[in-house]
Amino acid sequence: xxxxxxKHSLLKRFWGIFGPGLITGASDDDPSGIATYTQAGAAFxxxxxxxxxxxxxxxxxxQEMCARIGLVTNHGLIGIIKKYYPKYLLYLILIISxxxxxxxxxxxxxxxxxxxxLLFPAIPAFSFSILFTALILYSVIFWSYHKIAFIxxxxxxxxxxxxxxxxxxxxxxxxxxxxxxxxxxxxDKAYFLMLVGIxxxxxxxxxxxxxxxxxxxxxxxxxxxVDKRIIEEMEADVKGxxxxxxxxxxxxxxxxxxxxxxxxxxxxxxxxxxxxALRPLAGDQAYLLFALGVIGTGFLAIPVLGGALSYxxxxxxGWKEGLDKKYYEAxxxxxxxxxxxxxxxxxxxxxxxxxxxxIYTAVLYGVTAPVLIALILHICNSKKIMxxxxxxxxxxxxxxxxxxxxxxxxxxxxxxxxGN
Numbered sequence: 119x120x121x122x123x124x125k126h127s128l129l130k131r132f133w134g135i136f137g138p139g140l141i142t143g144a145s146d147d148d149p150s151g152i153a154t155y156t157q158a159g160a161a162f163x164x165x166x167x168x169x170x171x172x173x174x175x176x177x178x179x180x181q182e183m184c185a186r187i188g189l190v191t192n193h194g195l196i197g198i199i200k201k202y203y204p205k206y207l208l209y210l211i212l213i214i215s216x217x218x219x220x221x222x223x224x225x226x227x228x229x230x231x232x233x234x235x236l237l238f239p240a241i242p243a244f245s246f247s248i249l250f251t252a253l254i255l256y257s258v259i260f261w262s263y264h265k266i267a268f269i270x271x272x273x274x275x276x277x278x279x280x281x282x283x284x285x286x287x288x289x290x291x292x293x294x295x296x297x298x299x300x301x302x303x304x305x306d307k308a309y310f311l312m313l314v315g316i317x318x319x320x321x322x323x324x325x326x327x328x329x330x331x332x333x334x335x336x337x338x339x340x341x342x343x344v345d346k347r348i349i350e351e352m353e354a355d356v357k358g359x360x361x362x363x364x365x366x367x368x369x370x371x372x373x374x375x376x377x378x379x380x381x382x383x384x385x386x387x388x389x390x391x392x393x394x395a396l397r398p399l400a401g402d403q404a405y406l407l408f409a410l411g412v413i414g415t416g417f418l419a420i421p422v423l424g425g426a427l428s429y430x431x432x433x434x435x436g437w438k439e440g441l442d443k444k445y446y447e448a449x450x451x452x453x454x455x456x457x458x459x460x461x462x463x464x465x466x467x468x469x470x471x472x473x474x475x476x477i478y479t480a481v482l483y484g485v486t487a488p489v490l491i492a493l494i495l496h497i498c499n500s501k502k503i504m505x506x507x508x509x510x511x512x513x514x515x516x517x518x519x520x521x522x523x524x525x526x527x528x529x530x531x532x533x534x535x536x537g538n
Contacts, residue, residue, distance in 0.1 A: 158375075159376075187333075194430075237409055258441070294372060327429055393405055488524045
């Protein structure tokens with residue numbers, strides 16, 4: 119074997135390790151998340167960069183538990199809740215999740231449409247939103263699981279654009295490294311609300327459902343027999359995927375903190391505002407990379423959001439499910455996805471702004487996240503459900519830390535939202 123073919127084989131093996139974990143992690147940096155991270159940088163400069171490091175082990179612990187549930191039980195998260203827990207809990211989660219995920223989809227579609235309009239001003243934003251929604255629906259319904267997974271994995275590369283932006287502009291690296299490894303806090307409501315927003319964006323409940331269900335798909339697609347090696351490969355995939363998403367969110371905050379904060383622009387509410395503000399300050403290259411990244415991540419995240427909801431509904435009502443199925447084999451699964459995307463598209467036209475949608479989504483996610491994390495911990499410590507693949511010490515340690523942090527954050531967010 120030649121050196122070139124050896125390198126190609128090694129790269130193929132390395133790329134093949136990554137699967138649901140990479141897609142899940144990358145989809146977390148959706149247009150809504152990009153808006154949140156940009157606002158964090160614009161409002162506080164590099165002061166919140168440390169959050170990318172602190173949230174990493176928390177994200178890994180929760181997503182690894184969800185992935186393990188899917189692999190070991192051969193059921194998604196909703197399927198396990200339906201089988202082992204009270205029905206009222208199942209329906210409560212579903213009732214809260216449907217509007218929150220749909221609002222998230224709506225905010226992402228609107229963001230993609232607005233950025234498309236920035237790149238091509240002659241075409242209205244709603245035309246781009248309709249086009250992008252139609253393309254996503256077509257690909258999800260008519261393409262095979264293997265093709266969808268392949269394309270989603272390559273779409274993750276669109277996020278690299280955000281890593282490149284800081285290297286196109288001047289960055290005070292000693293100051294940045296100080297803020298990264300020596301956290302500083304501003305004792306005011308705006309700072310802690312922003313921190314809550316980052317937590318809510320990075321540890322989102324829809325990712326829990328998607329991760330577990332996609333591991334089931336992978337198990338079926340590759341005909342896996344779960345053993346120690348498969349679990350270790352899954353853990354590597356999750357750790358790599360979460361590392362990728364946190365690196366990207368770190369660099370989005372860094373870019374916004376360097377360009378917007380230093381220019382005195384401290385309030386960014388949408389991705390198109392961020393892109394428009396970047397152009398005169400950072401140049402056309404940074405502007406174009408930012409805009410293309412928003413569209414790429416939208417194509418990546420919206421199928422994950424819609425897919426998570428479809429898996430939840432299918433498992434609740436016992437429908438056939440899976441992206442490996444044709445439409446006629448799993449009509450309820452695909453109809454749920456189509457309805458969620460179409461309703462998400464219509465949100466913009468019925469007068470709910472993307473920012474309103476994000477606020478409502480944050481509150482709804484805030485209500486469900488602590489409950490779901492507690493359930494995931496309970497499932498992963500049950501020998502009845504997980505057999506010999508129950509949690510080890512560190513999974514419980516970081517899982518409980520995530521539960522406490524999300525509970526406190528959610529209470530703070532609810533108090534601020536309902537009390538103001």
